[in-house]
Amino acid sequence: MEPLPLGAKTRMGFPYSPDFPKAMAMTQTITLRRPDDFHLHLRDGAMLQAVLPETTRDFDRALIMPNLVPPVVTAAQAAAYHARIISALPAGSTFKPLMTLYLTEDTDPADLARAHAEGIAIAVKLYPAGATTNSHSGVHNFDKVRGALEKMAEIGMPLCTHGEVTDSDIDIFDREAVFIDRVLEPIRRATPGLRVVMEHVTTRNAVSYVRSADADLAATITTHHLIINRNHILAGGIKPHYYCLPVAKRETHRLALVEAATSGDARFFLGTDSAPHTDENKLLPCGCAGCFTATNTMSCLAEVFEREGALDKLEGFVALHGAAHYGLPTNSGTLTLVKSDTPVTFPDHIETGVGPVTVFNPGFPLHWRVQD
Ligand SMILES: NC(=O)N[C@@H](CC(=O)O)C(=O)O
Ligand SMILES: [Zn+2]
Ligand SMILES: [Zn+2]
Incomplete structure (x- = not known):
C-alpha cells in the first residue's frame, strides 16, 4: 500500500446521487492512520x-x-500479563499490547535490560509512592532507583512518569509543577541520555518544560484533560466521574494542553489514561481516581481538534508522534471518522463482570463517529 502523506486528509464527501436534495447536510470524513494509545489501564x-x-x-x-x-x-510478570491480554482479545483482533514495568526500589536493572532486549516491555513506569491508584509499591527514595535509571539510559529504555510529588504540604493542584522542579529535573540532569515521557500532563508548566527540553523529553495528553477543567469537577456539585489524577487544573492549563496537542509538535501525543473503576468504587466517600474514555475517545478528540481548526493535526497526535518517539513503525491500516449533523450517542456505561463502569461524558454533543 502507498504510504499516506503526513497529516490527516479531510474531504467533503457528497452523496453520489445527482438527485440528492441540495439542502441535505454534507458528510465530512477524515481518514487517519490507525491510532495508538500510549497510556492505557486494562486491569485484569x-x-x-x-x-x-x-x-x-x-x-x-x-x-x-x-x-x-x-x-x-x-x-x-510482564510476559504473563501480556499473555492474559492476548487471550482476552476479541476474535480476529490483531491489537498489540505494548508492556511496561512498574519501577520499585527493588527493581533489578538486569531484569529491565532483559525485558527490553527480548521485547517483553518497551518502557518503565515511575510511580512516586502514594501518588495515584495502586502506587504504594512505587518509589519513596529516588536514590534507590539510580542504578535502574542509569541502565535504562544506557540501553535506550524510556521512563514514563506519573509526575506528581506526594508531600502532604504541597497543594494537590501544584503537585505536577513541583515534581518537575524537585524530582524530574534532578533525575534528568543526573542521568544524561535517559528518555522520559511525562504521562498525562495537566499544566502549562509541564507543556513549557517539554518545549524547553531536547527530543529526549515528550509528554502524553489525555482526552479528558483536553476537555475538562477543575470547575467541571467541583462547580455546581461534585462530579466523581471527572475525578482523576493528576486532577484537572484551571482553564488556562487546559488551554495550554489543547494548544500543545493541536500544534503538531511531535513531542506531544495521545495517552488516554482510560482508567476504569466500577461505579461502586467511584461513588464512595473516598472514591477512586480515573476517567474511562476508551469508548468515545476518537469522537471526543475529533470534536476538540475541529473546534481548534486543527483536524489536520489529529493524525500526528494519535498515530504518528508516539510511534516515532518509541521508535515503532506507524500502523499500516487506516481509521475513518465521519461527521454527521445528528449527534452520535454512546452508552453511558459499559457492563463488566464486576459492575458497571461509566463512560466519560464530554459535556457537549459529539458529531464524529468512527466508521465501521
Ligand atoms: N489516572 C487516574 O486517575 N488513575 C489511574 C492511575 C494513574 O494513571 O495515575 C488508575 O489506574 O486508575
Ligand atoms: Zn498516573
Ligand atoms: Zn494512568
Missing part, C-alpha cells in the same frame, strides 16, 4: 475482558500500565 480478569474491546475497536496498539495488584514489576 473480568474488567480486562470487558474494557479491552472498547480500545481494540479503534486502536491498533496501546502502552499498558502496570499498576495491577500486585504490580507488574518483572520481565516474567
